[in-house]
Amino acid sequence: MSPPKVLVIQREFVKPGKAGNAHEKTESAFVRAMMAAKWPTHYLGMNSLSGPSRSLFFIGYDSFAAWEKDNMDTQKNATLAAALDRASFEDGELLDRYESSAFVYREEYSLRAPVNIGEMRYMEISQFKIREGHRKDWDALVKMYRDAYEKAVPEAHWAMFESMYGMDNGGVYLLITPMKSASEIDHELASDDAFYASRSAADSKRMAELAAACIESSQSNLFQFDPKMSYPRDMWVKDNPDFWKPKMIATKKQAKPAPQQ
Structure with a gap:
């Protein structure tokens, strides 16, 4: 699967003590609403293992026009819109802050980006803020890194996105690396030796x-x-049902058992 041309990232910063099951419970209401509507736009949710307690939701589109159409279609579907409003109210009680940003895919900065996301379980996200007026330097730097990794580390892969709209945008890039397991981080660290050994002294100096x-x-x-x-x-669920089709968490309180006579 190639990365989407437009990537919308929603960030929810969760209050202390409200992550885990509590947040999964409110988020499952959104999932059930989308499933009931058989909505064609899917999304991927993930939780932070480092940094502030937060959840990310990735929604991919072929274009900004497709994003607009999805929003308009959602508003026109009264049942879905009402269900999402109810879910948003409950979910909002757990959050400190919410942000939404839009990014565009930069294929020329990416390396072996198409992957089967349904098989992945982790995502390493590196954010780079570029100094104003130094875009040409950034362009040269990324291409030197990409070419070096392509030759020295055959399994290296990532997708690069550039910020278009949202908080702190303008000169912001995300380098996203999906992984099947955390063991790939260990392998990535070990492969750095091959990467550094592949560069000439002149290239290393220029990149620095x-x-x-x-x-x-x-x-x-x-x-x-x-x-x-x-x-x-659907194909993610079909290929990995044990992971992608877990038992949903009920949002309604269970009725108390009737007192015994």
Whole structure:
């Protein structure tokens, strides 16, 4: 599966003590609403394993026009819209903050990006903030890294997205690496030796100069997929039903048993 041309990322910052089962419970209401409507737009939910307590929701589109159509169709579907409003009210009680951002896929900065997301379980996301006026330096730096990794590390893969709308956008890029297991992080660290050994002294110097010139800040965080907070594609469920079709958490209180006579 190729990465979407437009990626909408919704971020929910969860209050202390409200993550885990409590958040899964409110999020499952969204999933049931989408399933009941047989909605064609699917999404992937994941939780942070580093940094602030937060959940991310990835929704992919072929274009901004497709994003607009999805929003308009949702508003026109009174039953779905009402169900989502109810779910949003309950979910909002658990949140400190909510943000939504839109990114565009940059194929020329990506490496072996098409993967079967349904088989993945983790996502490493690195964010880079580029200094104003240094886009050409960034372009040269990323392409040097991509070419070096392509030759030295055959299994290396990532998708790069550029921020278009949202918080702190403008010169913000996300390097996203899906992984089947956390053991890939260990392998990634071990493969760094091959990457550094493949570069000439001149290339290493040039890359260091470009990075110092164009990168204002960077950070990386790890996230774990949560099937109870996702509305997965049918083929994901078909291929991995044990993971993608967990038992949903009920949102209604169970009736108390009748007193015995």
